[in-house]
Amino acid sequence: MNNLTQAINAHLESEFQASHSYLAMSIWLREKDLAGFSSYMLEKSNEERTHAARMIAYLVDCDEEVVLPTIQAPERHWESVQHLFDRVYDMEKEVTASINRLYSLAEASSDRSASAMLDWFVAEQIKEEAEARFVRKRLRLAGDNAAALLLLDQQFLEGTALAHVKATMLGFSTDQP
Numbered sequence: 001m002n003n004l005t006q007a008i009n010a011h012l013e014s015e016f017q018a019s020h021s022y023l024a025m026s027i028w029l030r031e032k033d034l035a036g037f038s039s040y041m042l043e044k045s046n047e048e049r050t051h052a053a054r055m056i057a058y059l060v061d062c063d064e065e066v067v068l069p070t071i072q073a074p075e076r077h078w079e080s081v082q083h084l085f086d087r088v089y090d091m092e093k094e095v096t097a098s099i100n101r102l103y104s105l106a107e108a109s110s111d112r113s114a115s116a117m118l119d120w121f122v123a124e125q126i127k128e129e130a131e132a133r134f135v136r137k138r139l140r141l142a143g144d145n146a147a148a149l150l151l152l153d154q155q156f157l158e159g160t161a162l163a164h165v166k167a168t169m170l171g172f173s174t175d176q177p
Contacts, residue, residue, distance in 0.1 A: 002064075002109075003105060003109070004102070004105045004106060004109055004111060004114055005059065005064045005065065007101065007102055007105050008055055008058070008059060008064075008102060008114075009059070009065075009066065009067040009069075010069075011055065011098050011099070011102055012052050012055060012056070012066075012067075012068065012069050013069035013070075013071070014094065014095050014098050015048050015049070015051045015052035015055070015095070016048070016049070016052050016068075016069055016071050017069075017071055017072065017074070018044075018045075018048040018091050018095060019045045019046075019047075019048035019049045019052070020045075020071050020072075020073075020074050021074040021075065021087075021091065022041050022042075022044045022045035022048060022088070023041075023042065023045040023074070024074040024075065024076050025041040025074075025078075025084055025087075025088070026038045026039075026041035026042040026045060027076075028076060028077065028078060028084070029041060029081070029084070032081075034081065034149075034153045035153065035157055036152075036153040036154055036155065036156030036157030036158070036161070037081065037152075037153050037156050039156065039157060040156045040161075041088075044088075051121070051124070054117075054120075054121075055117075058113075058114075058117045062113065075087070081139060081149060082136070082139045082140065085132065085135050085136050085139055086136060088132050088135070089129070089132040089133060089136055092125065092128045092129050092132045093129065095125060095128070096125040096128075096129060099118060099121045099122060099125055100122075102114070102118055102121075103115065103118045103122065106118055130165055131162055131165055134162065134164075134165045135161075135162075138152055138161075139152070
């Protein structure tokens with residue numbers, strides 16, 4: 001197994017661990033009656049599994065070995081919604097760093113197909129970090145104000161909380177010249 005294949009297999013752990021952690025976060029938020037935040041984190045959990053599946057498909061299509069990782073039990077309690085989303089942001093930064101390492105390996109080995117596959121992930125991580133940063137800032141503005149927290153939760157439930165961030169990101173795509 002070459003170095004890049006080993007690194008992609010190692011990265012799968014990041015994607016699956018994030019999915020598992022985001023599912024735990026979704027449960028915790030649902031237990032706190034924050035249905036909007038909970039739905040958002042459940043969506044993020046599903047996205048992370050989709051990211052892993054995308055890398056697995058790449059490995060299979062390139063006739064490389066896939067090694068599924070062991071996933072640790074995630075954290076189940078957070079001090080606050082703010083702390084939970086601080087952790088989300090940190091996890092996204094960790095995934096970005098891992099993608100960047102993969103990209104460097106692909107470039108060093110002149111593996112154009114891997115670089116092309118990873119282009120999508122680079123763009124995706126820009127979006128993921130922007131969303132996490134936005135939510136953290138909004139939660140900081142809300143502070144200890146329960147009404148502000150509930151309003152933000154309602155915006156997530158309605159799907160409007162990240163509309164500005166997503167609209168801004170529409171201009172960034174790897175499909176653009």
